[in-house]
Amino acid sequence: MCGRYALQRDVDELVEGFEVEEVALGPGGPLRSANVAPTTAPPVVLERFRKGEPDAPPSRSLRALRWGLVPSWSKDASGGPRALNARAETLLEKPSFAQAALARRCLVPVDAWYEWQVSPVARDDAGEPLKQPFAVSAADGSVLSLAGVYEFWRDPAGAPGDPARWLVSFAVVTTAAEPGLDRLRARMPLVVPPDLRDAWLDPTLDDAEDVGALLGAVPRDQFATSLRAHPVPRAVGDVRQDGPHLLAEVPAAHLRGVVDLRTGEVVGA
Numbered sequence: 001m002c003g004r005y006a007l008q009r010d011v012d013e014l015v016e017g018f019e020v021e022e023v024a025l026g027p028g029g030p031l032r033s034a035n036v037a038p039t040t041a042p043p044v045v046l047e048r049f050r051k052g053e054p055d056a057p058p059s060r061s062l063r064a065l066r067w068g069l070v071p072s073w074s075k076d077a078s079g080g081p082r083a084l085n086a087r088a089e090t091l092l093e094k095p096s097f098a099q100a101a102l103a104r105r106c107l108v109p110v111d112a113w114y115e116w117q118v119s120p121v122a123r124d125d126a127g128e129p130l131k132q133p134f135a136v137s138a139a140d141g142s143v144l145s146l147a148g149v150y151e152f153w154r155d156p157a158g159a160p161g162d163p164a165r166w167l168v169s170f171a172v173v174t175t176a177a178e179p180g181l182d183r184l185r186a187r188m189p190l191v192v193p194p195d196l197r198d199a200w201l202d203p204t205l206d207d208a209e210d211v212g213a214l215l216g217a218v219p220r221d222q223f224a225t226s227l228r229a230h231p232v233p234r235a236v237g238d239v240r241q242d243g244p245h246l247l248a249e250v251p252a253a254h255l256r257g258v259v260d261l262r263t264g265e266v267v268g269a
Helices: 011-017 098-103 194-201 208-217
Strands: 005-007 022-024 033-036 043-048 059-064 085-087 105-110 112-123 129-138 144-154 166-176 187-189 227-231
Touching (some): 011 043, 011 059, 194 208
Parallel strands (some): 022 059
Antiparallel strands (some): 043 105, 105 144, 112 129, 144 166, 166 187
């Protein structure tokens, strides 16, 4: 998966769709953008047990977490790239993600995610292969939920009791791209269907074998059944650009050397 996606839903719609009980997005409010980028803090859905209420059921909340997971054992939260993605195949093995996969899973709501297709035939003025961005979304226009994991990192220089000393960050879980979408990229986000959302968020599901079974239960044929993809303006490549125009479909007449995802035919060669 690339490092961009779109989310332009109202908070009320996310609360209803994900059955959220608590909204804690901070003083800055929600991030609604057609061009969500790493290091920003978009809304993420998670479930946790309430502090001091061990017998109460977990509470589902919508929180602003930073995209780019910082492991709890990191010496600092800067100084290098952080994990935007976590591979499903090694999620339960990698030290950066293993504990989070068992205890801190989340869902990342998106309207679409972006991928860039490298043209096999068309080149730009510098002789480099042209790259055409695509948006992948739900065929019925509903919000998608991408599998994620999150982690807490405590700043050792922060004052005890200061909530600002805690950084909560997340990574999107990826898997091998499905047929058709593999004409964009070899990897794609793990898209959790509505009937598996509760299980993915459930913090009581914390056994490695059960989590592995859950990973295996997520369908890998959704492009054939419930996902669509269309080419979008190259402006989405500029993180400073935003607005619904970034999700507009580029007409076939304006494409150069783009491979049709479903037929494999080259358009605008």
